[in-house]
Amino acid sequence: MTKFIKLITSLVLLPFLLLACGESKTIVQQTEDELALRQLLEVPDHMAIPDFPDYNPPTQEKITLGRHLFYDNKLSANQTQSCSSCHLQSLAFADGKKTPEGSTGTVLARNSQGLANAVYHSTLTWANNGLLQLEEQLVIPIRADNPIELGVTDAVVDEVLARFDNDERYVNLFNAAFPDSDSGVTMNKIIFAIASFCRSMISGNAPYDRFINGDKSALTEQQKKGFALFNGERFECFHCHSGINFSTSYRDFNSENTSIKFPFFNNGLYNVGGLGDYPAIDQGLSDISLKPGDRGKFRPQSLRNVALTAPYMHDGSIETLREVVEHYVAGGRNIESGPYAGDGRTNPNKSGLIRPFDASDAEIDAVVAFLESLTDYEFINNPKFSNPFEE
Ligand code: HEC
Numbered sequence: 001m002t003k004f005i006k007l008i009t010s011l012v013l014l015p016f017l018l019l020a021c022g023e024s025k026t027i028v029q030q031t032e033d034e035l036a037l038r039q040l041l042e043v044p045d046h047m048a049i050p051d052f053p054d055y056n057p058p059t060q061e062k063i064t065l066g067r068h069l070f071y072d073n074k075l076s077a078n079q080t081q082s083c084s085s086c087h088l089q090s091l092a093f094a095d096g097k098k099t100p101e102g103s104t105g106t107v108l109a110r111n112s113q114g115l116a117n118a119v120y121h122s123t124l125t126w127a128n129n130g131l132l133q134l135e136e137q138l139v140i141p142i143r144a145d146n147p148i149e150l151g152v153t154d155a156v157v158d159e160v161l162a163r164f165d166n167d168e169r170y171v172n173l174f175n176a177a178f179p180d181s182d183s184g185v186t187m188n189k190i191i192f193a194i195a196s197f198c199r200s201m202i203s204g205n206a207p208y209d210r211f212i213n214g215d216k217s218a219l220t221e222q223q224k225k226g227f228a229l230f231n232g233e234r235f236e237c238f239h240c241h242s243g244i245n246f247s248t249s250y251r252d253f254n255s256e257n258t259s260i261k262f263p264f265f266n267n268g269l270y271n272v273g274g275l276g277d278y279p280a281i282d283q284g285l286s287d288i289s290l291k292p293g294d295r296g297k298f299r300p301q302s303l304r305n306v307a308l309t310a311p312y313m314h315d316g317s318i319e320t321l322r323e324v325v326e327h328y329v330a331g332g333r334n335i336e337s338g339p340y341a342g343d344g345r346t347n348p349n350k351s352g353l354i355r356p357f358d359a360s361d362a363e364i365d366a367v368v369a370f371l372e373s374l375t376d377y378e379f380i381n382n383p384k385f386s387n388p389f390e391e
């Protein structure tokens with residue numbers, strides 16, 4: 001229903017994109033509203049407009065406010081951390097750590113995710129089938145008390161909101177972003193603005209994008225070979241890392257609700273005790289679904305900018321891209337000793353697509369080189385995502 005409303009808001013249909021594919025021509029039509037959104041979020045022509053909830057359409061003023069809040073330590077209870085403590089632009093908004101510490105020093109169980117194109121994932125975070133929109137997910141880093149990230153719990157929320165109400169720069173930013181409201185600073189406004197900022201974090205200008213847009217010299221010969229292996233039936237990568245965002249966990253503005261998939265897979269990283277367990281601190285989807293068969297299932301991560309987001313996997317337990325590819329070639333990970341000993345290759349919940357196969361060193365290098373072609377330097381240097389307090 002929501003999609004229908006979005007699509008009939010304008011009666012004027014503009015012929016938007018003429019894609020010449022050999023003999024055939026595809027004409028994609030967009031409404032004026034969609035065109036305005038595309039311009040606002042600077043979505044490249046070969047990517048779809050991201051989805052957003054009807055209650056929070058993106059505007060430039062919300063994005064600007066969200067950018068300030070994202071970088072402001074005032075948004076943590078003890079004023080020591082902001083979103084940018086764990087999400088750094090230079091690392092495509094990951095943080096380079098295995099697992100980060102929250103503002104009170106608690107070490108989190110999971111690796112900080114890069115935020116480029118996060119909005120195109122059909123569910124958010126590493127393994128939660130109930131977090132469908134940024135507005136729902138952002139409550140966690142801001143408000144949660146176990147584990148504490150920014151730590152804005154009920155006990156301190158009024159004090160934190162007052163910090164912004166008492167700051168003239170923010171009063172103006174909030175008034176511009178929410179012109180029809182006179183309720184001052186509220187947690188919902190904070191979340192809506194930061195969600196809008198994260199929604200604008202679109203990365204679509206890597207060498208790979210230039211290649212698929214027709215510049216055949218944008219990839220090296222080795223990267224082209226890696227691209228073919230990535231999409232072949234021996235390496236199998238494309239089954240789970242498919243489409244423009246390299247993940248079957250995908251949806252955009254045009255996705256029909258009934259067609260959206262919520263995929264999670266067990267990658268054979270662990271098999272503690274031989275019965276399919278992952279480390280008790282994080283069993284993945286089964287911690288939410290409570291189904292034993294969901295143990296070790298995580299979301300196929302987008303591979304955009306993946307060369308910048310090491311270490312890898314939900315717990316940062318693989319250090320380099322080459323080791324990730326070697327992990328797949330081996331069909332899982334065998335941990336011989338220590339508390340997590342067990343042969344992940346025989347994890348009963350492991351996806352059937354993860355199984356050992358033969359690959360030469362040169363082929364592994366080629367796949368790694370292809371993954372490096374997904375790095376978008378324009379994105380990590382774009383001033384619109386940078387710290388506004390350092391301007
Ligand atoms: C202490 C470190 C830390 C802080 C502070 C933090 N995050 Fe995160 N972020 C993480 C981790 C770790 C994950 C993965 C969580 C999971 O899978 O449960 C994550 C996940 C996310 C995701 C989901 C990405 C995806 O692809 O699904 C978004 C969006 C996000 N964070 C945005 C933010 C914003 C905005 C803030 C500030 C309000 C913030 N984070 C504060 C560590 C942090």
Ligand code: HEC
Nearest residue numbers: 235236237240265298299300301312313314324328351353
């Ligand atoms: C069965 C589905 C599946 C297949 C096939 C698959 N992946 Fe993955 N991939 C995943 C899932 C799920 C994760 C996250 C797993 C976790 O954290 O436990 C992941 C994680 C990754 C990561 C780490 C991303 C990050 O930011 O930490 C990389 C890199 C990667 N895959 C590359 C590949 C390559 C290259 C191939 C082909 C050789 C491949 N994948 C095949 C599902 C798959």
